[in-house]
Amino acid sequence: MGDTTFAAATGTLGGYVAEPEGDGPFPGVVVVMDALGLSDDIRRQADRLAAAGFLAFAPDLYSGRGLTCVMATLKASRTGKGRAYEDLEAARRWLLDREDCTGRVGIIGFCMGGGFAVQSAPRGLYAAASVNYGELPKDPEDALAGACPVVGSYGARDLTLRGRADRLRKALDRHGIPNDVKEYPGAGHSFMNEVDTPLPDVVLRVTRFDHHPADAEDAWSRILAFFGEHLAQPADA
Numbered sequence: 001m002g003d004t005t006f007a008a009a010t011g012t013l014g015g016y017v018a019e020p021e022g023d024g025p026f027p028g029v030v031v032v033m034d035a036l037g038l039s040d041d042i043r044r045q046a047d048r049l050a051a052a053g054f055l056a057f058a059p060d061l062y063s064g065r066g067l068t069c070v071m072a073t074l075k076a077s078r079t080g081k082g083r084a085y086e087d088l089e090a091a092r093r094w095l096l097d098r099e100d101c102t103g104r105v106g107i108i109g110f111c112m113g114g115g116f117a118v119q120s121a122p123r124g125l126y127a128a129a130s131v132n133y134g135e136l137p138k139d140p141e142d143a144l145a146g147a148c149p150v151v152g153s154y155g156a157r158d159l160t161l162r163g164r165a166d167r168l169r170k171a172l173d174r175h176g177i178p179n180d181v182k183e184y185p186g187a188g189h190s191f192m193n194e195v196d197t198p199l200p201d202v203v204l205r206v207t208r209f210d211h212h213p214a215d216a217e218d219a220w221s222r223i224l225a226f227f228g229e230h231l232a233q234p235a236d237a
Contacts, residue, residue: 001017002017003015003016004017007090008086009087011063013060013087015059016058016060017058018050018055018056019050024100025099025100025102027106028098029057029106029108030059030091030107031046031056031109032088033059034112035070035111035112037061038058038061042058045058045192052224054106059088059090059091061084061087077115077119078135092105092125104127104231106127106231107120107128108132109130110190111133111190114131114132114133114135117129117130117134118137118144119137119143122145122146124148126148127149128149128231130223131153133190144172147175147177149178150181151181151226153192155215156185157185157188158188178230180222182219184219
């Protein structure tokens with residue numbers, strides 16, 4: 001497990017790889033960072049996937065390219081367009097090229113990364129997607145036609161994404177896409193992330209950006225079970 005670099009169409013980017021114990025091969029997962037970048041928190045999320053038997057790779061979509069890149073990446077997560085998708089595809093190919101990858105790859109994202117995960121679900125590239133408090137495409141019922149199986153987790157106290165869990169579930173159900181979408185009544189935005197911040201806990205609670213360990217654990221249990229069913233199993237299982 002550790003930091004690395006990889007080649008993308010937009011240049012050489014940084015990333016973090018977390019490898020399961022054993023010889024494999026293992027199903028792969030592209031781990032998409034939140035707006036804060038490739039933080040220690042995102043590395044811990046990748047480590048958790050590796051501990052469960054998934055070869056996890058978190059690309060650094062910023063890679064020191066400045067504020068313009070940050071703003072363009074944020075926009076891409078909401079519009080479904082932009083060079084960040086080329087970088088994510090390079091990360092997916094990086095996993096596929098490894099001998100210890102089964103050839104089945106999923107995607108997981110948090111906040112901004114959740115937007116990338118849901119935008120990527122209908123592109124025919126992934127076996128499963130985990131969307132964690134990510135913004136939805138416009139007209140999700142149309143945009144998500146043909147999506148891979150999706151597991152989604154949202155907080156009911158999240159003022160920025162009200163109603164998204166229900167909209168996501170309805171869109172997936174309309175197309176008969178396997179899904180497990182849950183909204184946690186006591187959680188807000190970023191409830192699965194343990195972000196180091198100088199802000200007092202009371203500020204995070206008031207703004208509804210605080211970590212909720214119990215809900216986070218439940219969400220992870222659902223994600224790993226869903227990935228075990230739709231990603232770890234052979235395509236014809």
